[in-house]
Amino acid sequence: MSFALRAENLGKSFTLHLQGGVTLPVLQALELTVAPGECVALSGPSGAGKSTLMRCLYGNYGAGSGRILIRHHDASVDLATADARLVREVRRDTLGYVSQFLRVIPRVPAIEIVAEPLMARGVARDAALARAEALLTRLNLPARLHHLPPATFSGGEQQRVNLARGFAPGYPVLLLDEPTASLDAANREVVIGLIAEAKARGAAIVGIFHDAEVRDRVADRLFDVAPLHEAA
Amino acid sequence: MSPLLSARGLELRFGRIAALDGVDLDIWPGEVVAIVGESGSGKTTLLRVLSGLAAPDAGSVIFDGQDVLGMNEAARRHLMRTQWGFVHQNPRDGLRMGVSAGGNIGERLMATGARHYGNIRAAAADWLRRVEIDPERLDALPRTFSGGMQQRLQIARTLVTHPRLVFMDEPTGGLDVSVQARLLDLIRALVAELGLSVLLVTHDIAAARLLAHRILVMRHGQVVEQGLTDRVLDDPQHPYTQLLVTSVLAA
Numbered sequence: 001m002s003f004a005l006r007a008e009n010l011g012k013s014f015t016l017h018l019q020g021g022v023t024l025p026v027l028q029a030l031e032l033t034v035a036p037g038e039c040v041a042l043s044g045p046s047g048a049g050k051s052t053l054m055r056c057l058y059g060n061y062g063a064g065s066g067r068i069l070i071r072h073h074d075a076s077v078d079l080a081t082a083d084a085r086l087v088r089e090v091r092r093d094t095l096g097y098v099s100q101f102l103r104v105i106p107r108v109p110a111i112e113i114v115a116e117p118l119m120a121r122g123v124a125r126d127a128a129l130a131r132a133e134a135l136l137t138r139l140n141l142p143a144r145l146h147h148l149p150p151a152t153f154s155g156g157e158q159q160r161v162n163l164a165r166g167f168a169p170g171y172p173v174l175l176l177d178e179p180t181a182s183l184d185a186a187n188r189e190v191v192i193g194l195i196a197e198a199k200a201r202g203a204a205i206v207g208i209f210h211d212a213e214v215r216d217r218v219a220d221r222l223f224d225v226a227p228l229h230e231a232a
Numbered sequence: 233m234s235p236l237l238s239a240r241g242l243e244l245r246f247g248r249i250a251a252l253d254g255v256d257l258d259i260w261p262g263e264v265v266a267i268v269g270e271s272g273s274g275k276t277t278l279l280r281v282l283s284g285l286a287a288p289d290a291g292s293v294i295f296d297g298q299d300v301l302g303m304n305e306a307a308r309r310h311l312m313r314t315q316w317g318f319v320h321q322n323p324r325d326g327l328r329m330g331v332s333a334g335g336n337i338g339e340r341l342m343a344t345g346a347r348h349y350g351n352i353r354a355a356a357a358d359w360l361r362r363v364e365i366d367p368e369r370l371d372a373l374p375r376t377f378s379g380g381m382q383q384r385l386q387i388a389r390t391l392v393t394h395p396r397l398v399f400m401d402e403p404t405g406g407l408d409v410s411v412q413a414r415l416l417d418l419i420r421a422l423v424a425e426l427g428l429s430v431l432l433v434t435h436d437i438a439a440a441r442l443l444a445h446r447i448l449v450m451r452h453g454q455v456v457e458q459g460l461t462d463r464v465l466d467d468p469q470h471p472y473t474q475l476l477v478t479s480v481l482a483a
Contacts, residue, residue, distance in 0.1 A: 017471035018478065059460065061467040084446045084460040085260060105420070105442065106413040 004204030005057065005173050007032040009066035010080075012049075012056055025228050026052045030066070032206075032223055036172070039195065039205040041219035048227040050208050054175050057206060058097045059087045070095060070173060092120050096171035100178045102158040104151045110136065111146045114164040121169060128168075135164040139190055155182040167194050174198060176207035180214050192217055236261050236397055236429050242281055242291035244453075251277040252288060253453035259397065264423060264430040266444035266461070268437060268476065274453040275433045276401060282431065283318065283399050284308045295397070313343045317390035321402040323382035327374050327389065333360060334370035336389045344393045359388040363418060380411035384418065391422060398423075400432045404439055416442050437480050441465055449473045 010032075013025040026049040034040050042050040055061040057068060063080035070077050072094045079087060091097075096117075105113065114132035119125060136146055139160040145153065150161050159182050166174065176195075180188045188211070195218045198205060206223075209215035215222075235258035244252040251274045259265050267275040280286040282293055284300045293300040295311065303311070312318070320326040327336050337356040338346075346352050357367040363384035365377075374382050383403065390398060403419065404412040420443055423430055434440055440447055441461060448458040449472065457470040468474045 014467075015469075017474050055466070060462050062459075062463055062469070084463075085263070087460050088445060105417065107417045 002035055003033045003069070004036045004038075004071050005032075005034045005206065006069045007053075007057065007066065008069065010053075010056060010063055010068065011065035012052055012061060013064050027056070027064075027225075028228055030225075034173075034204040034206055036071075036202045036204050037199050038220050039199055039207065039218050040221055040223050041215045042206065042208050042225050043222045044225035045227060048225045050225045051177060053225055054097070054177050054206065054208065058095065058175055059091070060097075092117070094171060095173045095175070096166050096169060097175040098162055098166035098177065098179055100159075100181060102150060102162040104149065104158070106151070107149055109147045110141065110150050110153075110161045113150065113161055114168050117165060117169045131168055132164065135168055136161070138194075139164055140187055156184070156187070159183060160187060163191060163194070167198065170198070170201065171203065173204045174206075176205060176209075178208055178210060180209070180211050188214060233261065235259060236263075236296060237282065237431070238292075238294045239282055240292050242278070242288045242293070244277060244281060244286070244288045250274075250453040252281065252291075255291070255450075255453070255455055257282070257448065257455075259429050259431055261396075261429055262427045263446065264428075264432065264444045265446045265448065266432045266434060266440035267448045267450055268434060268440050269450035270435060270476075273450040275450045277453075278450065279399055279401055279431065279433045283316065284311075313340075314393070315396050317393070317395035317398040319383075319386055319390050319398060319400040319403050321405040323374070323379070323386045326386040327382060329373070329375050332371045332373060333365070333377070333385055336374065336385060337392050340389050340393050355392060356388075359392050360385075362422070363388045364414075378411075380407055380415060383407060383415055387415075387419065387422070391426065391428075394426060395428070397429045397431070400430060400434075402434055402436075403432070404434075404436060412436075412439070419443060437465065437476065449476065 007030055010027055010030040012027040013023050015021060015023045042053060044050055052061060056063050059079045066080065068079040070079055070090060072090050077086060077090055111129060111132045114136060115128035118128035118131060133146060141157060141160050150158050163179060180191050192214060195205060237259040239257045242252045242255040255278060267278060269275045281288050287301060334353060334356040337359050338352040341352050341355060357370055360367045360370060365381055365384055374385055377385060404415055407415060416439055432443060444461045447461045447464045448455045451472045457464060457473045464473060465477055468477050
């Protein structure tokens with residue numbers, strides 16, 4: 001078993017109880033295997049379920065059916081059935097997710113947001129802050145912003161804080177939802193470099209990249225997420 | 233590892249109303265669990281039963297191997313003093329309003345055996361600083377404090393003895409919105425730093441998202457949905473959870 005992440009027969013639908021119980025099927029019998037060091041780009045039209053798949057892979061959405069296996073400390077964990085404490089442990093040690101938007105915590109400065117997942121893994125505070133500082137600097141976030149809470153930052157600045165937080169711990173599996181959407185050319189290059197380094201150390205990456213140039217440079221293959229037709 | 237607090241089969245009826253209807257709950261060391269639901273859902277009753285303040289009609293509550301429901305009042309008070317903390321919605325219920333800020337913190341330390349006056353005063357000053365109250369206010373009475381300061385003082389009084397499990401009942405309930413964020417962030421930081429287990433009762437979904445690792449949704453005395461905080465809030469399954477989540481206005 002040489003996969004880092006594997007979805008088997010994954011199905012997901014949403015039942016909207018407040019809209020008369022209508023059910024929207026999004027994913028059906030999906031099979032995806034990602035090897036260590038491999039970057040898979042999800043493709044497919046808007047609304048096909050790419051973000052839903054990412055959220056299922058992170059355990060943010062519950063899987064409706066099937067299994068989501070992840071290699072965690074040399075064991076295989078099924079995120080579809082793991083309890084909350086085990087999912088948290090997998091997220092601390094193995095599985096990272098960079099969402100499109102930073103969820104800002106009031107009063108917490110950017111550098112602390114980036115250092116937090118490192119400290120959760122037991123990295124000493126000084127070392128965690130130093131690593132956070134280095135990554136924020138590499139992503140060209142001005143030093144005067146490092147110690148401010150990102151609530152007032154621009155979209156691109158918040159995205160770079162989010163990226164630094166996602167790349168800082170060196171997760172074995174990393175999910176990237178539009179990581180370069182609000183970045184300029186120079187910072188896009190930085191992100192491409194970070195992805196290449198993560199792959200080189202063996203990280204498995206699943207990403208949504210609307211930017212074709214970025215996708216072509218980082219992805220080893222495309223995985224097509226096709227829209228389901230309305231269930232009869 | 234085993235759960236710090238474990239409840240099974242809790243039942244409690246008030247006349248024809250089921251306040252608790254078959255509730256099971258585990259809290260693990262270092263875990264923050266939020267109970268959400270509207271007024272009358274049974275969440276405050278659950279908090280009272282778990283902390284031994286009210287007796288259920290049926291069920292068990294075990295804390296660290298001890299039967300909470302079977303213990304006498306003295307044993308429960310001892311637990312409350314040494315292993316547990318309680319943060320009330322109204323700081324007046326958790327503070328002694330006629331005693332100085334430093335006295336409020338020191339009193340709890342003395343109840344766990346501290347005797348050296350200088351050390352107690354120093355610890356009280358340190359805790360005022362940690363909850364962002366000027367240590368110069370050590371000898372001031374809580375009634376001269378704002379509501380937010382009183383709530384922070386209650387948190388200092390509760391945490392000074394490093395309890396293993398802290399019960400919080402709507403800790404931001406009576407505060408202005410601008411004061412809530414500061415208090416939530418303070419609680420978040422202290423809980424992480426001290427590795428506390430917390431049972432938080434709130435109707436504030438945003439507070440639950442910020443603080444809790446796990447959420448239980450209660451309605452009519454039953455836990456209708458539970459799980460990882462972000463999964464329950466982002467992919468709610470039960471109709472009532474969907475209603476709760478979609479009723480929150482995004483700022």
